[in-house]
Amino acid sequence: MARTGRRPGQTETREAILAAARDLFGRNGYEGATIRAIAAEAGVNPALVHHFFGSKDQVFATALHLPADPGAVVSAILDGPRPQVGERLVRLFLTLWETPASRDAFFGVLRSVSTTEQAADMLRGFIQGALLDKIADALDIPPLRVTGIAAQLVGLAMVRYVVQVDPLARASHEDVVALIAPAVQQYVDRA
Amino acid sequence: MARTGRRPGQTETREAILAAARDLFGRNGYEGATIRAIAAEAGVNPALVHHFFGSKDQVFATALHLPADPGAVVSAILDGPRPQVGERLVRLFLTLWETPASRDAFFGVLRSVSTTEQAADMLRGFIQGALLDKIADALDIPPLRVTGIAAQLVGLAMVRYVVQVDPLARASHEDVVALIAPAVQQYVDRA
Incomplete structure (x- = not known):
């Protein structure tokens, strides 16, 4: 505007x-x-x-918030039934990554963390300080399991958007949700 | 020597x-x-x-083979019972990533694919040409599900080794296997 x-x-x-x-x-x-x-x-x-x-x-730290706004992530977890946490999280990140501004921010972060220690330090601080415990508390699971979920979602972004490996790169949102949500969900449901 | x-x-x-x-x-x-x-x-x-x-x-393409040698990956899949495919794959990649040469190669690849289109093209070509179908055939699952496994493993490397988010970064091999193997395995077992 x-x-x-x-x-x-x-x-x-x-x-x-x-x-x-x-x-x-x-x-x-x-x-x-x-x-x-x-x-x-x-x-x-x-x-x-x-x-x-x-x-x-x-x-940088402030710009970082966008692709993984802690409030939005915690809302995605809490606003709905627990058996669909995985599905809501995957949908949230697909939407974020397919919004040009968030997507550019994510690539910027990725480029930075893979080339400078300092950026990795900043991102680590942000995740450990602002995201991990909030999500572990919201889900009532150990923080280690939240890092498993983070790994699945970060890897999804790498394979789908950065390296663009088919058939994942060209799969529809619904197909990606059907593929990835069960993997995320089992971290939530695990005894 | x-x-x-x-x-x-x-x-x-x-x-x-x-x-x-x-x-x-x-x-x-x-x-x-x-x-x-x-x-x-x-x-x-x-x-x-x-x-x-x-x-x-x-x-570059030849050096790329090391962190994900197709033969080693396919062997890890085939040499043992199917219910432990996830465990064997996670162990294989942990070993690769904690070997200095393979680890450096992986970081080199990561840095390259996040900064140059050409490197992403090369890596994509390598994965689609040399890895994906071999693994899909070995497991008798659709290639899309193999990309879900790839996403989980690439993300593990990002979160554990690149961004070094705790508690995942400091977790023992056994704890990482216990965390990640079930996520990989459900891609194999899924109906």
Whole structure:
């Protein structure tokens, strides 16, 4: 939604910076994206990026939230019957990954974690701090089993979207749900 | 094993080139490793690399075979009872990923596929051409289900070794087998 004739508000500016960051992290990875470039793409002064986020790390961490927003994941788990947790999670991630902004963010993260220790550290901190225990609590299963689910979903993204191995890359949403949901569900149901 | 005083044979030279390639692809990714650098690290003339492999793509594809040697994977599937296919596959990959050479190769591949289309194309070609149908045939399951297994195993590597999310990163082999093997096995057993 383009707005003209007035200065954008704080929320809009912040969102514009995050959108630019996701775009640049997505295209160039963690090391290839600078505060200066993010500011330029967002059309703001670099000082504003520092004002809102403090550092490039913080911009990255904030942009990271999108492809795996903890609130959305916990809602997907809680909002519905337990025997369909696997199905809801797979549907949630398929939707996220097929939304251009989230998808670009995910690829940016992937590129970053496989090339820089620092990005892997940040992502690990985010997952361990913001996601793992919340989900383990919501499901009442051990955190180790949540990492099994995470592995299945991360691997789905790698094989379907990054390496694009057929027949998984071209399978419909329904076929992917039918394929992957039972694998996720057995982590939930296991005694 | 250092040898002195005689020229290494063809097999040894070829292996030295592949070892150097795995090292450089592992450290620098697909684009960062050149034929010249691989030759230098292997202590051979670049012309020899061309002689053995033709192109950098071919060196890469050949080096790729290691972390997922089709023969080893098919053997792991066939050599033992069907109800333990999942367990054997998880054990095989844990062993591969905890062997420095295979692990470096895997990280090299990961770095490459997440940063260059060409590397993703090569890996896809390799998986679809050399792995998928062999495994689907060996297990007598549809290829789509093999990609579900691949997703679970690739994701295991990402979460355990690349992002190093605890408790999965620090779990023992036995705990990882107990966690992941049932997820793999249900792809095999599913009606």
